[in-house]
Amino acid sequence: MGSYKDSKDWLPFLEKRDREEEERLVQKIFKRLRGSEEQSRGEWQSERRNDGAGLRGVPFYVAFMHTAEGAKILEINSRPGDPELQTVLPVLKSDFVDLCFRMLEGRLTRVECEAKATVVTYAVPLDYGGCRAKYSGDRRVDLSAAYALQAKEKYGDRLRVYPGSLELREDGQTYALGSRTVCTVGVGETVEEAREISLDGVRNIDGALWNRWDIGSEQHLRRSVRRMRALRAKEREINA
Template sequence: MTSADREKEIQIVNKIFKKLKGRGSNPELRGIPFYEAFIHTERGPKILENNSRPGDPEIQNLLPILKDDFVDVCFRILDGNLKRVQFEKRATVVTYMAPPNYGGFKNVFPERVNSSEIGKPVDLSEAYDLTKKYEDNVRIYPGSMELRDDGQTYALGSRTVCAVGIGETIEDAREKSLEGLRAIKGGALWFRTDIASREHIAKSIEHMKKLRNKW
């Protein structure tokens, strides 16, 4: 992404934000009203979708390295005087685990699914124990799960739980994220191992180049 692309994105976002505020009908618009999903083409950035919430999993990458107090940030938003937000200069990688039916995984890779584990409780205890090893550099965030009457947690239909790794490099953060997921047991959950790898990043960059030429 070039600096010109970034400037164009900001122009588009400001235009949408101005539209959301209306012609004086909603001048006190506050909070995180939207995040924009962009695609970059040979004619510049285009919007794929708008969402009226922080992005998931994007927000999981950001909050752990937020230097400002989040509550203070919220109050500054309400007061209308939030000028900037500061983050630590560190890398973060988030990887999700999902149930076998999510994304059609069970149908495409039936040999990778332990059918005897489907519907069984999901144990996060070993993953949480990694905080003793890495302190706050590994974060475990439950997602589509429920606590049942037997006192155990079970996966539902969407993304079940994610692990955020934090490090000085992307590779360091990635390894911590994967270690966090490998410590989670039960539920026949699956996860991608290529997220944020050198190969995955290179493939994404190449894909972006092709999109610019195609669109």
């Protein structure tokens, strides 16, 4: 499991016009949910109102599927996705806490990111996601070597380690629970550079975990590019 983003605001197999189409769809939905200007200017603060009218600015997590007939929406969440959020957190230009306050105050209108690529690689228990039918061995997880890659300034802020479904017990050790255990995020000028940093981080996690190795790989990107070219050819046939 994992995710990635390019240094641009759209993925390597998409074009700027695809991103613009996505934005048009999301803005249309948001404006409809937002309601009137009177509702959106702060009536949510009134103790007499509890119906949620006047949607405030929130980071929409929208899952798109691009087809020969244009972008289609699979799902919408008014919360960040996991692991999609981790691709954005390290490259936010604004302080995340400040963004949260702006959401509460109804002042969030834009979120800006640095022009960097990021790749997220998740390590999960052996009995998660069908890798093993059952695992009854040691579930201790040691993140110290992964953190050392930051502390020794080999990567510094270009590597982030985000613990997930982990439990700190009385013996001072951390143990994997049943879900996504920990992810490493690489930040680079390109997806390839970010991927290498992310994989170096996950390789230095000590524990009975498994992870995918193809997130953001060149082979994956080439396959996605070929698929989008085929869809665009089909789109031209439809519109001819």
